[in-house]
Amino acid sequence: MIPTIGAGPGNPPNGLRFHAPLALLPGGWADDVTLEATPSGMLSRVESGAGEAVEGSSAVPLDGIVVPGIPNVHSHAFQRALAGLTESPPARPAGIDGAANTFWHWRETLYHFIRRLTPDDIHTVASFAYMEMLRAGTTSVSEFHYLHRDPEGGPYPERGELSHRVIDAALRSGIGITHLPVLYSHGGFGGTPPEPEQRPFVLPPDELVELVASLRARHGDDPRVRIGLAFHSLRAVALEDLLHVLDEVRADDPGVPVHIHVAEQVKEVEDCVAWSGFRPVEFLLAHAPVGASWCLVHATHVSSQEVDALAERGSVVGLCPTTEANLGDGIFPLPRLLAAGGRFGVGSDSQVSVNPVEELRLLEYGQRLARRERNVAGRSGGGPTGTVLFEGAVEGARQASGRPVGILRAGERADFLVLDPEHPDFQGRPPEQILDSWIFAGQRSPVRDVYVGGERIVRDGRHHDEEAITSEYRECLNRIASPS
Numbered sequence: 001m002i003p004t005i006g007a008g009p010g011n012p013p014n015g016l017r018f019h020a021p022l023a024l025l026p027g028g029w030a031d032d033v034t035l036e037a038t039p040s041g042m043l044s045r046v047e048s049g050a051g052e053a054v055e056g057s058s059a060v061p062l063d064g065i066v067v068p069g070i071p072n073v074h075s076h077a078f079q080r081a082l083a084g085l086t087e088s089p090p091a092r093p094a095g096i097d098g099a100a101n102t103f104w105h106w107r108e109t110l111y112h113f114i115r116r117l118t119p120d121d122i123h124t125v126a127s128f129a130y131m132e133m134l135r136a137g138t139t140s141v142s143e144f145h146y147l148h149r150d151p152e153g154g155p156y157p158e159r160g161e162l163s164h165r166v167i168d169a170a171l172r173s174g175i176g177i178t179h180l181p182v183l184y185s186h187g188g189f190g191g192t193p194p195e196p197e198q199r200p201f202v203l204p205p206d207e208l209v210e211l212v213a214s215l216r217a218r219h220g221d222d223p224r225v226r227i228g229l230a231f232h233s234l235r236a237v238a239l240e241d242l243l244h245v246l247d248e249v250r251a252d253d254p255g256v257p258v259h260i261h262v263a264e265q266v267k268e269v270e271d272c273v274a275w276s277g278f279r280p281v282e283f284l285l286a287h288a289p290v291g292a293s294w295c296l297v298h299a300t301h302v303s304s305q306e307v308d309a310l311a312e313r314g315s316v317v318g319l320c321p322t323t324e325a326n327l328g329d330g331i332f333p334l335p336r337l338l339a340a341g342g343r344f345g346v347g348s349d350s351q352v353s354v355n356p357v358e359e360l361r362l363l364e365y366g367q368r369l370a371r372r373e374r375n376v377a378g379r380s381g382g383g384p385t386g387t388v389l390f391e392g393a394v395e396g397a398r399q400a401s402g403r404p405v406g407i408l409r410a411g412e413r414a415d416f417l418v419l420d421p422e423h424p425d426f427q428g429r430p431p432e433q434i435l436d437s438w439i440f441a442g443q444r445s446p447v448r449d450v451y452v453g454g455e456r457i458v459r460d461g462r463h464h465d466e467e468a469i470t471s472e473y474r475e476c477l478n479r480i481a482s483p484s
């Protein structure tokens with residue numbers, strides 16, 4: 001239970017008050033910081049130098065280094081159970097798209113794996129993935145959800161069955177969620193029919209619009225949940241359907257977050273050019289109203305002109321470095337985006353890692369290896385590398401989520417982390433080097449406590465429901481692995 005403040009002099013009539021000796025605020029590091037939150041979990045006041053540390057204060061002492069919770073820009077929670085199962089080269093020479101030992105073979109393995117998952121399994125796996133994210137410092141997630149039907153492609157009695165399971169998993173674990181129901185229609189560019197394995201992903205455009213509307217009606221008043229919209233990719237969605245669904249959903253929710261996978265693979269770029277004469281990002285920019293509410297996930301293979309245009313439109317690029325490395329996708333040209341003032345977030349995507357710090361580290365190291373330089377993000381972004389990476393990723397993922405998360409100021413969600421001030425890597429270092437030390441020196445996570453909406457979800461590194469969620473996950477993996 002979180003202590004609730006009484007209505008004493010100077011206190012809010014209801015709500016929570018916290019005190020931190022050191023916190024990362026929008027203007028930089030600040031000492032002696034008071035944070036107040038409403039009962040619904042919104043920050044109502046953030047002030048430094050308020051002298052709340054004095055004995056007898058009613059504030060909850062945070063006793064550590066407070067930083068904003070990190071939003072995850074891109075997740076497929078159910079894929080957590082597949083991590084580690086695709087690391088042997090295929091025995092057969094060719095995968096579903098004729099390419100061996102590549103992304104396309106991984107995708108074939110994924111399709112077979114999905115056939116084993118029940119709605120209960122998806123709830124269990126998502127709960128576990130979200131719990132792990134929370135322990136690592138992720139306080140909200142943009143969940144790109146394309147499982148709509150049963151493994152044979154038949155409808156569940158309730159159209160939103162699997163959306164409900166995933167949102168319930170987020171609420172159970174305590175993570176904030178932007179749930180993004182995905183439009184998926186085709187097996188490739190030009191409207192080719194879906195493969196049989198892709199049938200569980202397919203919903204007709206008007207059913208997708210109805211699903212979004214029903215989820216909004218169900219969760220519209222809950223500050224923990226935002227309903228957005230996603231298009232799987234230009235491979236899987238026809239332009240006229242994309243524009244139609246976008247118009248329909250925006251009629252009810254003009255600022256709806258819109259996410260799409262794009263330009264992840266060279267083959268995808270080549271197929272798009274062969275089909276349309278445009279590269280994928282170029283096609284989107286030319287034909288869709290891509291703007292600040294859009295998140296282009298991966299965007300790995302982009303030209304300098306495409307990067308500059310994305311920056312100019314204010315769109316977010318959703319980067320998933322560990323997944324992109326695991327799948328052999330390629331390296332996004334981050335320096336060009338930063339130099340153009342563009343935005344990015346990091347995501348866990350296939351869940352080969354659910355640690356945002358590992359994503360930031362690999363994001364930077366990929367650039368260093370490719371360019372044979374150091375401090376690439378720091379140089380492009382004009383500051384210490386850890387600060388440029390952390391603040392940039394939080395700001396971009398915040399924008400892509402459509403939720404008020406990632407900034408410690410009044411009017412935002414009270415989502416924050418308390419880092420262990422006794423962590424060996426932080427000793428003798430000024431606040432300006434804490435993020436560098438966390439990202440580039442940490443062998444053990446310094447995340448001690450995690451608060452979401454003012455509620456302590458992780459205490460001393462342990463999630464409040466860790467045993468039950470872990471036990472259910474163990475049983476689930478054993479069940480999936482056993483012959484049916």
Ligand SMILES: [Zn+2]
Binds near residue numbers: 074076144297349
């Ligand atoms: Zn993805």
